[in-house]
Amino acid sequence: MSDLDYRPFDADNHYYEAEDAFTRHVPEALQRRGVQWVQMGKHRHHLVAGKLAHAVKNPTWNPIAKPGAIADYLRGNPAGKNPKDLLGEREPLPREYIDHDARVAKLEAQGLEGIWLFPTLGVLYEELLKHDTEALMAVFRGFNRWLDEDWGLHYKDRIFASPYISLANVDFACEELEWALAQGARTVCMRPAAVCTARDGTRSPADPLFDPFWARANEAGITVVIHAGDSGYTTHGYTRDGFSAGGISGPMLPSVKQFNIERAAYDFLITLSYERLFERFPNLRIASVENGAEFLPDLFRKLRQTRDRLATAGYFKEDPALLFVEHVWINPFWEDDVYEVEALMGPERVIFGSDWPHIEGMPKPLDYLPELDRFDADKKRRILRENALELNQLRPA
Numbered sequence: 001m002s003d004l005d006y007r008p009f010d011a012d013n014h015y016y017e018a019e020d021a022f023t024r025h026v027p028e029a030l031q032r033r034g035v036q037w038v039q040m041g042k043h044r045h046h047l048v049a050g051k052l053a054h055a056v057k058n059p060t061w062n063p064i065a066k067p068g069a070i071a072d073y074l075r076g077n078p079a080g081k082n083p084k085d086l087l088g089e090r091e092p093l094p095r096e097y098i099d100h101d102a103r104v105a106k107l108e109a110q111g112l113e114g115i116w117l118f119p120t121l122g123v124l125y126e127e128l129l130k131h132d133t134e135a136l137m138a139v140f141r142g143f144n145r146w147l148d149e150d151w152g153l154h155y156k157d158r159i160f161a162s163p164y165i166s167l168a169n170v171d172f173a174c175e176e177l178e179w180a181l182a183q184g185a186r187t188v189c190m191r192p193a194a195v196c197t198a199r200d201g202t203r204s205p206a207d208p209l210f211d212p213f214w215a216r217a218n219e220a221g222i223t224v225v226i227h228a229g230d231s232g233y234t235t236h237g238y239t240r241d242g243f244s245a246g247g248i249s250g251p252m253l254p255s256v257k258q259f260n261i262e263r264a265a266y267d268f269l270i271t272l273s274y275e276r277l278f279e280r281f282p283n284l285r286i287a288s289v290e291n292g293a294e295f296l297p298d299l300f301r302k303l304r305q306t307r308d309r310l311a312t313a314g315y316f317k318e319d320p321a322l323l324f325v326e327h328v329w330i331n332p333f334w335e336d337d338v339y340e341v342e343a344l345m346g347p348e349r350v351i352f353g354s355d356w357p358h359i360e361g362m363p364k365p366l367d368y369l370p371e372l373d374r375f376d377a378d379k380k381r382r383i384l385r386e387n388a389l390e391l392n393q394l395r396p397a
Helices: 071-075 100-110 133-150 170-182 208-220 256-274 296-309 320-327 338-345 365-372 377-391
Strands: 009-014 035-040 043-048 114-118 159-161 187-190 195-197 201-203 223-227 285-289 328-330
Touching: 009 285, 009 377, 100 114, 100 159, 114 223, 133 170, 170 187, 170 208, 223 256, 256 285, 256 296, 256 320, 296 320, 296 338, 320 328, 328 338, 338 377, 365 377
Parallel strands: 009 114, 114 159, 187 223, 223 285, 285 328
Antiparallel strands: 035 043, 195 201
């Protein structure tokens, strides 16, 4: 517990999906093209689009690595531990990872007012399904219905689970957004990636093709969260491609794959600015969650360079760097320099998220408090609570 006179709002929490999360509401005729279970020896794994998914070693989650298991390693490994040993300690799957009432009780123990709740596997499977739009739509429509049943999109004013949106079919995206709004959702989430469509090929997320979705999000005033996931980025042969989430052969092995999350967010966010999405939809609010923030200095440099180069052409009606700050909120990695982020974005655009209970997050959400010690009380409160609470309220146009 902390000595704060308020309870923070954690803008990056996760659940672990139930065994039927990807099948409960998916028509049986489409399940073979979607997500299936397969038994291999003593273990069960997911087949996605007919191929073995390697995102996690044990999608049943039991037993599970403890929260923040690699936090010290990400800090620089001050204890000099062998990376192979960090994930060795497992525990039976805690109830609060899969049950909303147990999670509310955990929030009380952790001193949190509320949380945004995001998928673990759900942000990884669009990439594997992107070439079969019909199956993709069936899987994620069903996934969102499971999410509402098991967690609730607005549960006891404490848990705000975020439905997953794919722009692969804009009509589908609009339908899912309308459904989410009707269920009381305060956010929807998507991966930072170009959009693979069946009819129009791969397009930028800011392409006018998707304006019906952005127009409805703009009108409703719901926050669209761009959450880290499998964005399909290639390492161009420098290391083996594909998403892997554990072990010394995964994110702890030094390689350019470690930068894929930041690269994906950078490309997505700067493209929204380059293609003037915020000029078209002035009420949009975009929150970048679990994508890091080290790309921000270069992003602002590029926006200002592009603004100046095109000044005489009249391409931008408004300064894209200023519009970026107006429309985007950033959740830094806990190991990022939050003071640099605040200097670039302002205290009103930084949001706290612990990534609990994932291995690369904080062992306890409020372990993050020492990272904010140099901020005054007002800035600290904004980052820990007020900014996320504002984003958590619909702001209709």
